[in-house]
Amino acid sequence: MITSTIENYIKQIYLQQQENKSKLLPMGRLAAAMHVVPGTATAMVKTLADSGLVEYEPRSGIRLTHGGEQLALHVLRRHRVLESFLVEVLGLDWSEVHEEAETLEHAVSDKVLERMDLLLNRPQFDPHGDPIPTAKGQIKKIRLVPLTDLKPGHATIIARVADQDPAFLQFAEKNGLLPGVALTLIERDEQADSVQVRLQEKITVTLGGKAAEKILVRMATG
Amino acid sequence: MITSTIENYIKQIYLQQQENKSKLLPMGRLAAAMHVVPGTATAMVKTLADSGLVEYEPRSGIRLTHGGEQLALHVLRRHRVLESFLVEVLGLDWSEVHEEAETLEHAVSDKVLERMDLLLNRPQFDPHGDPIPTAKGQIKKIRLVPLTDLKPGHATIIARVADQDPAFLQFAEKNGLLPGVALTLIERDEQADSVQVRLQEKITVTLGGKAAEKILVRMATG
DNA sequence: AACTATATTTTGAATTATCAAAAGGATGTG
DNA sequence: CACATCCTTTTGATAATTCAAAATATAGTT
Ligand SMILES: [Mn+2]
Ligand SMILES: [Mn+2]
Ligand SMILES: [Mn+2]
Ligand SMILES: [Mn+2]
Numbered sequence: 484m485i486t487s488t489i490e491n492y493i494k495q496i497y498l499q500q501q502e503n504k505s506k507l508l509p510m511g512r513l514a515a516a517m518h519v520v521p522g523t524a525t526a527m528v529k530t531l532a533d534s535g536l537v538e539y540e541p542r543s544g545i546r547l548t549h550g551g552e553q554l555a556l557h558v559l560r561r562h563r564v565l566e567s568f569l570v571e572v573l574g575l576d577w578s579e580v581h582e583e584a585e586t587l588e589h590a591v592s593d594k595v596l597e598r599m600d601l602l603l604n605r606p607q608f609d610p611h612g613d614p615i616p617t618a619k620g621q622i623k624k625i626r627l628v629p630l631t632d633l634k635p636g637h638a639t640i641i642a643r644v645a646d647q648d649p650a651f652l653q654f655a656e657k658n659g660l661l662p663g664v665a666l667t668l669i670e671r672d673e674q675a676d677s678v679q680v681r682l683q684e685k686i687t688v689t690l691g692g693k694a695a696e697k698i699l700v701r702m703a704t705g
Numbered sequence: 706m707i708t709s710t711i712e713n714y715i716k717q718i719y720l721q722q723q724e725n726k727s728k729l730l731p732m733g734r735l736a737a738a739m740h741v742v743p744g745t746a747t748a749m750v751k752t753l754a755d756s757g758l759v760e761y762e763p764r765s766g767i768r769l770t771h772g773g774e775q776l777a778l779h780v781l782r783r784h785r786v787l788e789s790f791l792v793e794v795l796g797l798d799w800s801e802v803h804e805e806a807e808t809l810e811h812a813v814s815d816k817v818l819e820r821m822d823l824l825l826n827r828p829q830f831d832p833h834g835d836p837i838p839t840a841k842g843q844i845k846k847i848r849l850v851p852l853t854d855l856k857p858g859h860a861t862i863i864a865r866v867a868d869q870d871p872a873f874l875q876f877a878e879k880n881g882l883l884p885g886v887a888l889t890l891i892e893r894d895e896q897a898d899s900v901q902v903r904l905q906e907k908i909t910v911t912l913g914g915k916a917a918e919k920i921l922v923r924m925a926t927g
Numbered sequence: 928a929a930c931t932a933t934a935t936t937t938t939g940a941a942t943t944a945t946c947a948a949a950a951g952g953a954t955g956t957g
Numbered sequence: 958c959a960c961a962t963c964c965t966t967t968t969g970a971t972a973a974t975t976c977a978a979a980a981t982a983t984a985g986t987t
Contacts, residue, residue, distance in 0.1 A: 488944065510965060523945055525966055542965060573820040583814055590812035592805055598795040710974065733934055745975055747936055764935060764982065
């Protein structure tokens, strides 16, 4: 049986693997991401391997099987459609929907999700700019770069805000750093670890490296 | 910690107790309602008693404490608001929402529920005519009677359809037996165990006793 | 009072998910 | 190569929830 614990592990494995594709995901990394002690992750990974969801190479790490990846994409779809629904239909703030979706993603049926998806007119991205996999498990791969990779004068559009921390999301919103917003890089000071961008005439924001890395934009000039 | 298992037991204890108020609810009845073997119910009831949610009198039965009743009403509220939401906002059929709500009732936060309640304009009854407890745990007590208690010529309004079985609900809908619908009792034949009602000019429905008992109407003439 | 049928509780075992702490393996430095 | 360090795995326990089957209590009936 696929429990919500399994869904959470598989989803996390998928997300962690995205960070460093091609390499096996080490157990320690998974344990940390799941907030469990390493032994717990090892035990769970064995049952995931028995279920054919991951390939497990002891003392090196794991990788999702095709089935595991499909499951991850389904859970991710539920999560992101739910986030969109909570923002668009119920009017919650984009900073609080991640936590809500974290629980609901294990409780909504395919039928209910389909209705939400329809009501939202089949959104392709969630409120944070993350792509929503289709019901068949296809996900858009778009090449995005963090603000820290732009050169002065480069004009583009914010595509994604890559942090689920409510405090950061509230900060981003207050400063107009939302997906879809146009921006131009003014300057980047390596030494000061800072990036300054202009959103509209007269509105500029300065971010430190850590924050700037979480704001992802399209490569092509928007 | 209040698990979904606990919520399901407490809700069921409340519902079963409503059937025969004043008396203790026997363990066998609870076990049957929860679809578990009697020993399982006994074990769970002991932990519920330890948590102060029920009073347990071995070999006689149980009753909810005040705290237990409040919890039951909160779960019931979530269940019924969700059912309303699924029907009104997502357009699911009234025959399928009970099952969906059975899972979602353990996953929605107070905040999300409040938004749904607001969007629905604070409904007082769910799609089946069951009263929705307020956030503070108040529930409307309305005296309803089954069709089998009406006398010929009595005109009234359907208030509640007391069965969650999708097949019965679909049957009821197809025959216009929905909450809010006006009806007049034409005749009742004790011997034939049948009840005939008129919904509108020319539209009459005949039901056997079992089915007629599930259609509840207001006492006062509607 | 004795017997029988029914309801309830106890016992023993399984499953899932977790932690703490001990044990074992891999790797890089000197 | 030997050792220290850092991972990872193993072991032993615990909590929650369940079932099957044995044991026990209650109530109803001769
Ligand atoms: Mn989750
Ligand atoms: Mn998101
Ligand atoms: Mn439930
Ligand atoms: Mn209902």
